[in-house]
Amino acid sequence: MSVHSRRSVLRGAAATAGALAAGTAATTAAAAATTTGTAIGGPKSHVGPADPRYGFLAGRGYNERFTGSPDHIRLVGSTDDVVRAVNDAVRAGKRVAVRSGGHCFEDFVDNPTVRMVIDMGAMTGVYYDPARRAFAVEAGATLGEAYRRLFLGWGVTLPAGWCPEVGVGGHVAAGGYGPLCRRHGLAVDHLYAVEVVVVDRAGKARSVIATRDATDPHRDLWWAHTGGGGGSFGVVTRYWFRDLPEPPADVLSFTLQWSWEGLHEPVFTRLVHNHGRWFERHGDRYPDLYTEFLLFRRQQGAVMLIGQVSGAGAERVLDEHVAALGAGVGGPTSRTQERQPWLVAALKGSDDTFGWRLKVKSGYLRRPFTDRQIAVAYRHLTTDDPHIVGGAVSLNSYGGRVNAVPPHATATAHRDAILKLFYLSAWAEPADDARHMAWIREFYRDMYADTGGVPVDGGAYIGYPDTDLADPQWNTSSLPWSTLYYGDNAARLHAAKRRWDPRNVFHHALTP
Template sequence: MGQHTRRALIRAGAVASAAALYPAPASAAAPASCPPPLGPVSVRPGDPRYADLVRRGNRRFVGTPDEVRVVGSTGQVVEAVRDAVRQGWRLAVRGGGHCFEGFVDDPAVRLVIDLSGLTGVYRDPARSAFAVEAGATLGEVYRRLYLGWGVTLPGGSCPGVGIGGHAAGGGYGRLSRLHGLVADHLYAVEVVVVDQAGTARAVVATREPGDPHRDLWWAHTGGGGGTFGVVTRYWFRSLPRPPARVLTFTVTWPWEGLDEPGFHRLAANFGAWCARHSTPGAPENRLYSELILSRRTLGGHTLVGQVAGGDERLFDAHLAALGAGVGVTPSVTRETLPWLAATLGSESDDGKGWRLKVKSGFQRGPLTGRQIAAAYHHLTRTDYDAPAGSLSLNTYGGAVNAVPPTATASAQRDATMLLFYLAGWTDPAEDDRHLAWIREFYAGMYAEEGGVPPAGAYINYPDVDLAGGSTPWPDVYFGPNAARLRRVKARWDPRNVFHHALSVPSEG
């Protein structure tokens, strides 16, 4: 679950080679002699640890596997996959536990491989890169990279998200307008795969042009998790130094006194600002913000974000542009903090106590008048109430859009905004009502485009509803890269061992 979920639910309740610029301290490289890894630990029903291991994400989904295997090494992952193939068990992999859909907690899954023991972050001199094991959370990755070497990944802002799925889906965050996606810094990936004979083995794939495994590396730069094998480790190069300090801000425009034209102006102003200031290299790429348009019951619409380097003039200009003609006076708080303190934050609600449904859509340019009218209608409907219901408009582009759409599997390289739709509730008896609302909202936003965003959607915000639409869902998430991802799937997972509702289908 990302920054958008956390903040919405809380309201309701210079780049250079890492090897060249950041040599590892003598004590910071992977030690030559390590203690034994955690695991393997087999947890089955009846074990007091079982309940926690099968309920770590969206409360709508609770798993019932025969076993959860907690692993701490690549070799243990290979053995776990071999056991699943030998038993004919459906398997799934859990890193941070933040999946919005029930891919891991599917009743058909018999073995869950939990990567809680794979949390290492270190400089790997042999590959001139930083190694990050797939069970590490973003918070720990940021902490260790920064304190050890003064660098970071431009990833998401929820510290509890696992790097394993985040990087494989592209990985977008508050520094991405300055430094691109997490996947744009991926040099190599270690993956446990299964061949046609049913043999499990670990493969390292790099971005080197002559690497015969390069297609497997490419698939993990935006093809999503749970499709090609079990990622056990990533290697990253060209990691940026984060700013020493950031200006963080929260702005709220109250619903009280805000009429429909004012709502239209606020949403239109945000989209227009993004369209003007999302080209690679623009000074405004130092600013990241998200405008959370909420239902009336939540009191107002909130802008949150940060300015790298703490330039208050950039924030003031952003605020003035968004508030022009809105007709209500917002409340504003701002604070300048060291980067790591602002990144790790103090917010603890990451959405795990909620029943959730989310959707996403990339946007090229501002929202249309029809889209804003649809948003206003669904956020002010009197026949529906929800503890949390919102549409977040998020700044995008910048350095993300400097990369060609086929260079990585992350194809959306011309968007200026990323839209995030959220419904959150707690009562299982109300599932149908809340699901209906967000589905109607989404359909209304794209009524003239066949019900799907023409600029595509973000695979790290998976939405199984797209699998039942008239547009093939791989085209929505992967655009021109869908066919190539199918070929990679056919090569590296010919038996379809690794699959879920939105895993890449095989060629043909």
């Protein structure tokens, strides 16, 4: 088996379920404005249902559970285009939403009440802005585009996500997390400024540039975009980053598998315990090791550890980690690894994984899973229902430099975790919605049965939005969803929302 990216692994799980069911960067701000500002304009930027482009643009959301039907889609190439589009929406009384990469897991864009979608796909500039002494990345760029241009142009990178097709716009606003973050912090830890199109109390749209400078009167708008999530305060058109790190020259990418054939409950329990204890005791000592421990359902055949490690001692670090996981369990049934130039590894996994119906949930761990939680995971991952195949919980390495930043310095409040959790159910047919939604909801509820069915002790990640956290049927704790996502930062985000979007033009089910 070849080395996997996370998305290709998840695609494999979803595919199994389906089978059972059926450019050169500009070097100045002026150059970038010219390039992107002339890319789209005039009546051709208004895409209605009769336009041959409409089907693609309306359906390019990642989660097939949701497909929007807006009156029209506005393709924008500049900040001025965005201002005009927002003004048109407000004057017409149309609910507006914005799409960057299209990877939102809920219906924040593809909601039946959204009548205009602003598509940022043409705003992909990546350049150095000498006036701000910062690297600018437009909101429509994908992570892969940003990685390639920053690295080839200046030898630096943005420490952000592992999936290169994800859009910068929503990813950074949620915090920006990926393989290099344990060494270099989150993407927002490098965010100097953000440009946002907002709407004032009179209903007039305008662009605002907000920086992290202590004297900036707009600083709360910058802060809201350091983990407050996208689509809530306005339309982000570009970000500026300072102090971007150099990536490693190369990385060792790996995939390890433990076959479910040998994972009886005591063995499974020991394996998961070993993993959690290692990160609790040693995680910060190895900031160049990034892993995702994918506990797939038994029907998928195996559980996997995928990831990458860099540095001169990469193989030794991986060997030590694998030995610790296998203590009392035995080594993996298969192991594949490959040393690659960093950019090659960063751009892998860009294959199209759209086309599946999804439900996701999230959490953080400050300490390893308890015995009770591991028993719950084992039970839900080994149920005999043959139709539930594309399900998993992934335990992703966290901490390191991420935890060195105070929780109030950015809107990303979760700065004391050792692992980040990603729960997934994926399937192909609409007729199977109820079965798969019930499976993941019950799995998640049972994992946190001691705290009202939600991760009160660790919190959740707004980049993996889950509207169930706002539903009293599934959140029976005393904490509102906003506290689960934002901790003590929730009140400050509410205040920023009131100031910068007083008419609530930009909203969705999980707006602060």
